[in-house]
């Protein structure tokens with residue numbers, strides 16, 4: 264049988280950690296995947312690429328961009344059918360979304376990980392890796408953007424988020440649900456994401472801050488962003504895109520310094536819109552020049568998108584257009 268060639272790029276995370284050494288859960292000296300190879304090889308010809316072995320809180324935008332370049336080079340190889348990336352779950356959605364924005368290909372790119380260390384009872388890494396390889400090898404997995412496979416579900420990188428700090432069903436797409444299901448027999452897609460974007464970023468504007476709004480907050484963090492001269496700021500605003508009035512002076516200062524400010528909602532469903540006209544309301548912020556991200560991205564993903572897009576343009580109208588999706 265001519266099996267598809269799938270390259271597995273390992274970057275670390277709990278899937279590659281051990282819990283039993285008395286030091287807490289820490290990276291294993293070697294990714295523990297060799298015992299799984301016979302199972303994976305039933306579905307694809309596997310090449311293992313042990314690229315990094317870091318906890319995902321140690322991942323930086325620089326690591327993510329270097330990974331994107333590695334994935335791009337891998338999918339350029341004509342004999343490669345798809346790529347699987349193993350990754351820590353804490354920042355998995357950020358890496359997956361960056362790959363979604365930057366890598367240009369219709370070949371399947373699948374990101375997975377685990378919630379339990381490799382030597383824990385009920386470790387979910389092996390079954391997640393097997394499912395990810397099966398998805399990457401499947402003929403219907405191409406052209407859907409970067410996929411996140413976890414707990415037998417297939418999610419679009421754009422919409423998936425880590426929702427639980429311990430549960431193996433942590434990855435969910437709150438607004439749209441999974442796009443497919445992995446079963447013992449086959450893989451089934453239910454729908455496909457309509458929004459796909461590509462930004463040919465060669466570098467990132469790394470200095471983008473993420474600030475969360477809460478009742479009664481003032482502009483302390485926004486002033487600190489202006490003092491530091493950050494590249495941009497994403498604010499997780501209240502509801503439909505509103506801020507406490509005491510945050511507005513900080514917003515004005517950032518905009519006067521031509522530092523782009525992007526607004527998303529701290530609600531995990533819905534979007535921000537220029538509706539409320541009161542002080543700090545989304546309509547006022549929009550008029551001031553704040554970019555309202557109508558694309559339903561959460562804060563951490565909007566931050567990744569601003570890092571990517573700012574590397575291509577600092578024009579506010581252009582950025583506003585890009586943040587419509």
Ligand SMILES: NC(=O)C[C@H](N)C(=O)O
Pocket residue numbers: 275276277278317318319320350351352353354376377378379
């Ligand atoms: N489940 C995990 O992978 C969490 C871990 N802290 C990481 O992101 O590396």
